[in-house]
Amino acid sequence: MSKSAALTLAQETGLSVSDVNAKADVVHRAADVGAAIASGSFRTLGMLIAPCSVRTMSEIATGVTSSLLTRAADVALKERRTLVLMVRETPFHLGHLRTMTSLAEMGAVIAPPLPAFYAKPSSIEEMVDQSVGRVLDLFGLSWRPVKRWGEDLETITGKAEG
Structure with a gap:
């Protein structure tokens, strides 16, 4: 550091x-x-x-x-x-x-570390979690709080897929 x-x-x-x-x-x-x-x-x-x-x-x-x-x-x-x-x-x-x-x-x-507004963050912590999760993806690592486009579209956008 x-x-x-x-x-x-x-x-x-x-x-x-x-x-x-x-x-x-x-x-x-x-x-x-x-x-x-x-x-x-x-x-x-x-x-x-x-x-x-x-x-x-x-x-x-x-x-x-x-x-x-x-x-x-x-x-x-x-x-x-x-x-x-x-x-x-x-x-x-x-x-x-x-x-x-x-x-x-x-x-x-x-x-x-840019906010992903499609994930509908309700706090700074959720914005940080999303950014962290996206970069951990680059290493093949998972971060549970990440919201993924298309995997749970109804929760993220309020619309059902289809």
Whole structure:
């Protein structure tokens, strides 16, 4: 977790870094570029960065990585593993868009956490759950709260299929 992520975490969720670390199986310091996840020989499904700052996105795009976070993302790209960046910035300027294009050309998935209004979210938590579920789909993982278009159309849209 970057320093900016820790700040965002506290401001937006009320959680501390220790709260999040307590939920993890393994935790590495951001400066530990020698950690197992910094090596392509360490197997993973890929990597999700949420939220992803423009700085982190830019470091990954240039290959000039300064932390374990960006080094592990670089490894995901070089090993052709799924790398998903939930970029949170708005509006984007041309430099941001070019950086995202460059990353997409390298194989990254750019998935800003946008609300899926068809799912009729009634809370911020439901909007977050939907965004999380959609990116977990990219790794073949399921997230129970996700509402899927066409699977329960009556519940989602109020109309029966047919």
